[in-house]
Amino acid sequence: MKKKQGKYWKNIRIASSTLFQGLIQTSKHFRKAFKQRNAIGVEEENYFHRSDGLQTVLYPHELLPIPDNGRYRLHNEMDDCIVCDKCAKICPVDCIDIEPIRAVEDLGKTSDGTPKRIHGAKFDIDMSKCCFCGLCTTVCPTECLTMTNEFNFSEFDVTKHNYEFATLTPHEITEKLEALESFNKEKEKNELKNKESKVEGTQPRPKIKMKPVIKDSAIEEPDKNVSGNIKKPKFRPRPIIKKKKED
Amino acid sequence: MNWMTTIFYFFGAITVLSALGILFTRNVLHATFLLMLSFFSVAGIYVLGNASFIGVTQLLIYVGGILILMVFGLMLTTKLNGKALVTENHNRLIGVLLGTVFFSILSYIIIFSANFEMLKSNKTLPENAVEFIGINLMSNYLIPFEIAAILLLVALIGAAVISEKRKEKQE
Amino acid sequence: MSTIIFFLPFILIYTIFAVYGERKISAFIQDRYGPMEVGKYGWYQTVADLLKLIQKEDIVPKKASKKLFLIAPVIIFTSIFCGFVVLPITSSWEGTLTQNGVYFLLAIVSLDVVGILMAGWGANSKYSLLGALRSVAQIISYEIPVTLSVLCVIMISQSLNLQEISYQQGILINAFPDMENVKNYLFGISALNIDVTNWGGVFTWNIFRAPVLIPVFIIYFISTLAESNRAPFDLPEAESELVAGFHTEYSGFRWAIIMLSEYGMMLLVALLGVILFLGSWNTPLPNIGNIMLANWTTGEPETIAGNLWSVFWLLSKALMWIAVQMWVRWTYPRLRIDQLMSLSWKYLTPFAMFLIFVSGLWRLLMI
Numbered sequence: 040m041k042k043k044q045g046k047y048w049k050n051i052r053i054a055s056s057t058l059f060q061g062l063i064q065t066s067k068h069f070r071k072a073f074k075q076r077n078a079i080g081v082e083e084e085n086y087f088h089r090s091d092g093l094q095t096v097l098y099p100h101e102l103l104p105i106p107d108n109g110r111y112r113l114h115n116e117m118d119d120c121i122v123c124d125k126c127a128k129i130c131p132v133d134c135i136d137i138e139p140i141r142a143v144e145d146l147g148k149t150s151d152g153t154p155k156r157i158h159g160a161k162f163d164i165d166m167s168k169c170c171f172c173g174l175c176t177t178v179c180p181t182e183c184l185t186m187t188n189e190f191n192f193s194e195f196d197v198t199k200h201n202y203e204f205a206t207l208t209p210h211e212i213t214e215k216l217e218a219l220e221s222f223n224k225e226k227e228k229n230e231l232k233n234k235e236s237k238v239e240g241t242q243p244r245p246k247i248k249m250k251p252v253i254k255d256s257a258i259e260e261p262d263k264n265v266s267g268n269i270k271k272p273k274f275r276p277r278p279i280i281k282k283k284k285e286d
Numbered sequence: 287m288n289w290m291t292t293i294f295y296f297f298g299a300i301t302v303l304s305a306l307g308i309l310f311t312r313n314v315l316h317a318t319f320l321l322m323l324s325f326f327s328v329a330g331i332y333v334l335g336n337a338s339f340i341g342v343t344q345l346l347i348y349v350g351g352i353l354i355l356m357v358f359g360l361m362l363t364t365k366l367n368g369k370a371l372v373t374e375n376h377n378r379l380i381g382v383l384l385g386t387v388f389f390s391i392l393s394y395i396i397i398f399s400a401n402f403e404m405l406k407s408n409k410t411l412p413e414n415a416v417e418f419i420g421i422n423l424m425s426n427y428l429i430p431f432e433i434a435a436i437l438l439l440v441a442l443i444g445a446a447v448i449s450e451k452r453k454e455k456q457e
Numbered sequence: 458m459s460t461i462i463f464f465l466p467f468i469l470i471y472t473i474f475a476v477y478g479e480r481k482i483s484a485f486i487q488d489r490y491g492p493m494e495v496g497k498y499g500w501y502q503t504v505a506d507l508l509k510l511i512q513k514e515d516i517v518p519k520k521a522s523k524k525l526f527l528i529a530p531v532i533i534f535t536s537i538f539c540g541f542v543v544l545p546i547t548s549s550w551e552g553t554l555t556q557n558g559v560y561f562l563l564a565i566v567s568l569d570v571v572g573i574l575m576a577g578w579g580a581n582s583k584y585s586l587l588g589a590l591r592s593v594a595q596i597i598s599y600e601i602p603v604t605l606s607v608l609c610v611i612m613i614s615q616s617l618n619l620q621e622i623s624y625q626q627g628i629l630i631n632a633f634p635d636m637e638n639v640k641n642y643l644f645g646i647s648a649l650n651i652d653v654t655n656w657g658g659v660f661t662w663n664i665f666r667a668p669v670l671i672p673v674f675i676i677y678f679i680s681t682l683a684e685s686n687r688a689p690f691d692l693p694e695a696e697s698e699l700v701a702g703f704h705t706e707y708s709g710f711r712w713a714i715i716m717l718s719e720y721g722m723m724l725l726v727a728l729l730g731v732i733l734f735l736g737s738w739n740t741p742l743p744n745i746g747n748i749m750l751a752n753w754t755t756g757e758p759e760t761i762a763g764n765l766w767s768v769f770w771l772l773s774k775a776l777m778w779i780a781v782q783m784w785v786r787w788t789y790p791r792l793r794i795d796q797l798m799s800l801s802w803k804y805l806t807p808f809a810m811f812l813i814f815v816s817g818l819w820r821l822l823m824i
Contacts, residue, residue, distance in 0.1 A: 097490060354567070
């Protein structure tokens with residue numbers, strides 16, 4: 040009985056003191072509300088420094104600066120693109136849709152010197168599907184596909200999230216297709232001719248032996264420096280994840 | 287007929303009509319709300335009759351207390367099997383007979399034997415009615431007042447005992 | 458009766474500003490801006506919201522009990538609005554039912570439970586029903602500490618008349634009929650023999666006239682928070698569990714009426730609290746020697762100055778009270794239902810009963 044009584048008064052004491060502290064705490068925040076947070080970017084030194092006053096910014100009017108290497112909307116520089124389709128293949132959510140047309144004529148080179156062979160008739164990126172993993176930008180051989188710091192691209196219509204990067208007009212596309220078709224026909228004819236002429240003396244092509252190129256471990260372990268030494272794969276214990284029993 | 291009389295008849299009509307509604311409606315919940323309306327207009331009549339203390343007491347005890355508990359209980363129980371709670375008629379003959387007898391006795395008493403003293407002598411209630419009631423409760427009518435208090439206390443303790451958890455059953 | 462002319466438009470305008478104030482206070486406490494778009498500093502946000510609410514469709518759920526569902530918001534608002542008729546506004550403009558003012562208020566304040574029950578039950582939704590049940594249990598339990606704390610004040614002031622209680626708490630005490638020779642003493646203790654009748658100001662407020670009323674005041678504040686279903690006692694509309702509690706199914710104008718009555722209830726308990734504890738329409742400034750601050754800021758009754766001063770003091774105190782209610786709301790987390798009940802029955806009610814006893818004794822000191 041006595042113990043219970045002690046708890047009763049203790050409850051009252053704790054409740055009143057903590058309630059009072061709570062009021063003091065919120066009133067502190069209320070009084071500092073005339074101060075504002077500075078709109079500084081994440082690169083600034085005191086970005087994570089907790090300041091007094093309002094913590095939010097008036098978004099459309101004020102903006103926290105976005106770093107230049109932000110990874111938001113995808114952008115493809117079509118002049119540099121060799122339409123290799125790697126990005127579409129690696130994309131885990133299949134948001135890149137590419138339609139290639141093989142070029143007949145010489146297309147020139149990209150800015151880093153890779154020769155272009157294929158027209159991109161269609162290069163669509165559906166940003167509403169994109170999961171922003173950035174895999175496509177890492178596989179891109181000419182580094183034409185990049186993520187920009189443009190993050191504010193909300194739309195009222197979801198189909199507007201489909202960004203088209205192909206520069207060819209429909210007329211040009213039909214032109215290219217026709218050119219390719221005539222080129223193919225000509226090629227077939229040529230091949231037929233070649234076959235007829237090469238019936239008797241066919242030479243087998245020299246086989247190229249594929250050797251796996253193993254990167255030298257010299258960079259990692261300069262002491263060993265034994266050429267041709269194939270490093271054994273290290274045994275790495277895998278974390279064992281026990282499956283939960285389902286009832 | 288001045289406007290006070292008009293309002294009096296208005297309240298009277300509401301009281302009687304809602305009481306009749308209680309009689310004729312089948313839905314218990316609707317009956318409860320009609321009863322509330324009836325109590326309200328009775329309180330209004332009290333206030334008109336310069337007895338605002340009794341009027342407010344009517345509101346506090348009947349509408350604010352008893353009726354809310356009734357509605358509370360009803361609402362918890364009516365929709366248990368998905369149907370509205372409806373009243374049924376039993377013992378119609380005896381019911382009608384008893385009702386008529388009681389109604390006639392009561393109306394006889396009210397109409398013929400009640401002498402409306404206040405009306406005859408043209409007296410009005412004193413201005414400080416509350417003080418008057420208070421002093422009388424604490425002096426002339428102390429014993430009934432205390433008995434009522436003890437009754438309420440007993441009811442309170444009884445309710446606490448009934449709602450107490452019984453340890454034997456839990457184990 | 459004529460005070461309705463003042464209170465009806467006042468509640469409507471006050472609610473618009475109170476909702477805005479609530480949103481701003483909550484924002485500042487949580488280090489946000491709050492509404493900023495509509496008008497300068499978002500001043501017209503509530504007006505815009507109100508316009509939107511009026512235009513919205515009035516939806517009645519198919520399986521709802523239509524009559525009860527439609528009439529419930531009206532009953533909630535009416536029962537709360539009825540409470541305003543007994544309140545005095547100025548030193549010469551008093552409410553109706555003067556002899557039993559407080560008594561009537563206590564009776565009527567609990568009646569909105571009926572409307573809440575109708576709304577919750579009539580909507581035929583689990584959330585609404587749970588909210589309504591909680592609300593009834595809560596309001597009925599907290600009526601007891603409210604009534605007991607009001608009773609303490611009545612013991613001290615010896616009157617159920619709100620205007621008389623108001624007059625007692627200021628320098629105009631002798632202007633009220635039957636109180637020509639009454640004197641106020643410091644802390645109400647006549648043995649000290651310090652006459653503060655002419656000091657006025659805070660020295661004659663009820664919480665100063667009888668310091669026993671300070672804990673009573675706290676009990677009143679806590680339990681009226683619960684009566685008006687405000688956080689931390691907002692279990693009937695616990696957003697995180699019950700969507701919106703008893704008014705889950707309401708939309709548009711009917712929902713607006715329910716919100717209006719919630720804010721109306723806040724104003725009602727704040728006004729009653731101000732009248733009972735914080736000097737009603739009396740000025741807080743006392744007379745100091747020759748500087749007659751109390752006289753200057755009260756004015757004579759029946760004059761324009763007197764009316765203006767008293768309505769100013771009454772409303773500013775009540776609005777301060779509401780600001781504190783909002784401050785409390787955005788500070789504390791919600792109570793659990795058993796904590797709520799134990800607070801009422803184990804803590805507030807016994808203390809209030811004890812304080813009634815003490816107030817009775819204090820009244821003896823005041824004679």
